Amino acid sequence: MLDKYEGFSRTHGAGHLNEKNIGETVSLCGWVHRRRDHGDLTFLDIRDRYGLCQVVVDPKISKTAFDKADPIRKEFVVGISGKVVERANNAINPNLSTGRIEILAEEIKIFNEAKTTPFFIEENITADENLRMKYRYLDLRTQHMTRNMIMRHKLIKCVRDYLSDNDFLEIDTPILCKSTPEGARDYLVPSRVQKGKFFALPQSPQLFKQLLMVAGMDRYFQIAKCFRDEDLRLDRQPEFTQIDIEMSFVRQDDVMQMVEKLTGYIFDKTAGIKFDTPFLRLSYDEAMDSYGSDKPDLRFGVKITDLTENFRNSEFAVFKNAVAEGSLVKGLKMEGCANYSRSEIDGLVEMGKSFGLKGIVTVQYKPDGIKTQFSKAMSEEAVKKALEPLEAKDGDLLLIAVDKKDVILNAFGRIRCEIGKKLTLIDPKKFSILWVTDFPMFEYDDEDKRFVAKHHPFTSPFLADLKYFETGELDRVRASAYDLVLNGCEIAGGSIRIHDRGVQEKVFAALGFSKEAANDKFGFLMEAFEYGAPPHGGIAFGLDRLLMLITDSPSIRDVIPFPKTASASCLMTGAPNLVDEKQLKELAIKQITPEIIAQ
C-alpha cells in the first residue's frame, strides 16, 4: 500500500545537507539509491537531483520506520523524516558531500515502488545504448547525465543573462516554415488546410532573424531548435539547438568582438575556462595550407609544409610530372618516429590511401643516413635539400605526397589529426580557440555541375570581389563569413549578410537561380530589402556541440535529454511511427510502395 504525499513536505534536497544542519529535523524526498541491510540496522542512500544522503533506519529510533523500510528496494520513491546527526569519526564517507552527517529515520513514507531496473543506475553505465535510449528517464537519473543536464541549463542561462544585459531581445520564430532550396534536406509537415502543400521545419531561423533586423529589432537572439533531415553522426542530431544571434549596424569585427566576450563569459561561468582575447585569427587559405582543415585543431603543432617548388625540377619523375600538371607537394613531420617498423609505415600509407592519396613517400632520418623511396632517383644530398623546409633531424619521419590541392590538403589535414592522436600530442586539458575568416563565397559542386554557397546564399561577398561576378570567376569571390573553432570543432559560424536587393540577386544568379525561381523562393526577403534594410550580421553557435566540449562528452547524445538513434528514431517513444489511414486521408497523402520509391 503506497503512502499519499498529502501531509508530508520536503524541507531539503538530499545533496544539500551538511554539518550546518546537525540537530535539525529534516524531511527528504527521493529515490533509494542503495540499501544496506544489516539485520537489525538498515542504511538507505537517498538520491535526488542535488545529491546523495545516508539515512540510518534503527528500530531503537523508530520501530515503525524500521518495519516500513523492510520492503524498500532500489529506486523506490520515498520520503524520510528524521534528525540530522554528525557521523562518528570512523564512519565518515569522504566521497560524499554529505559524508560527515546522516539522518536518523523517524518516519518513512513509500510514495512509489520500483521494479528491478533494466540496468544499474550508477556512475559508469556500461549498458547497451539500446537500453539506455529505451529507458532514457532512468539513464538521466545517473549523476553523470544529471550533471550534463544541469550544465545545459547553466549554459542557456549564461547566454540569456549575457545577451539580455547587452541589449539583445530574445524573440522566437516559427517552427512551421517555408521549404526553400539550398542547404540540408527539409523535414516536411503536410498542410491539412491547404491539401497538397507542405511546411518545412526550420534548418535555422536565418531568414526570420534577418527580417527582424529589417523590422528594427536591432539586436536579437534565440535558443532555437533546428531541424535537418540528414544522416546522423557522433556530433550530429537531426534536431539540435542553436544559440542564434543577429545584430544591426555592425561590421565583421563588431560581431567577432561581441562573440569573444560572450564566449569568454560562457566558458568562465560554466567550466571556469578563461581565454585570451582577441582570439587568434586565421584566414581560410592559411588554415587550409597549414592544417588542411577549415577547423584546425591547434592544440598541437605538426604543420603541413609546402614543397612544391623544391620538386618542380627534381629528379623524382612522379613528383616532377605531377607538379607540372598543377599538383602540389606537401610534407608532414613526425618527430621521433624514424624507427617505425615496416608495418607501421605501411599503416600510414594505407591511411593516406583511405583519405584519397595515391601514395605517400616516407623519409626516415636515421643516424647512418636517410631511408626513403626517393633514393631510387635522387641522391641523399638532393633529397635533404628538397626537404629542408621541414627542418627534420635525426630520428624524425617525414611523410611526403603529391596531389591536386584539395585532395592533398584534405588528406594531410586528416593524417595530421591522426598523428596528433597517435603521438598523444594533444593536452586534454587545453582549450584552443580561433577564428577562421575570409572563406570563399562559392564552392563548385561536381554532382550538380554548378556553384553552391559555401556558407549560405545570404552571406555578403567582399564588396571588393563583386567584380568577379562580372568576369565569372566565382571561385575568387570571398565571403564576409567567420567560423569560431574550438579544439578542431566548429562551434559557431556567422557572416555579415546581404542587405541590398541588387547584390542578393547577383548571388542567386551565380547559384544558377532564374529570376523567377529566386523570386518564388526568396521574393519576400528581397522585397524586404527594398523597405529600408539595415546593414546587419550575426552568428549561430551549435549549443549541443558546445556542451560536448564543456562537459567533455564522447557523444552529442550525452548532452541532449532525449536524443535520436543513428537511424533517427526515438527508442523511448517509438517515433517515428505509422499513422492511421484516416489521418493520411485528411492530409490528402497516399503512401506509395517501396517498388515505386525504387524507380
Place this chain on the structure above:
RNA sequence: GGAGCGGUGGUGGAAGAGUUAACACGUCGGCCUGUCAAGCCGAAGAUUGCGGGUGCGAAACCCGUCCGCUCCGCCA
C-alpha cells in the same frame, strides 16, 4: 546509398563446432547493529536478436533480416 563493428539470463561478460552455456553484479530466501560497490550462506533465472542453410553436432561457420554504434557519401 555504401563500409566496418556489435547483439549470449535482469545487467556486464566468458565459452578451439562436441556432455549440464563460465564468472561477476543484480533478483529472491536465510543470517547479521556501523555500512557506504556492506558481508556470509543458499536458490531461481538463457529456446545465445530473428529467419534460413551447412554439418552427425551450431552461441560459434555461411546467407538473409532487424536493432545499436562508428565512419564515408550527405550535413548551405
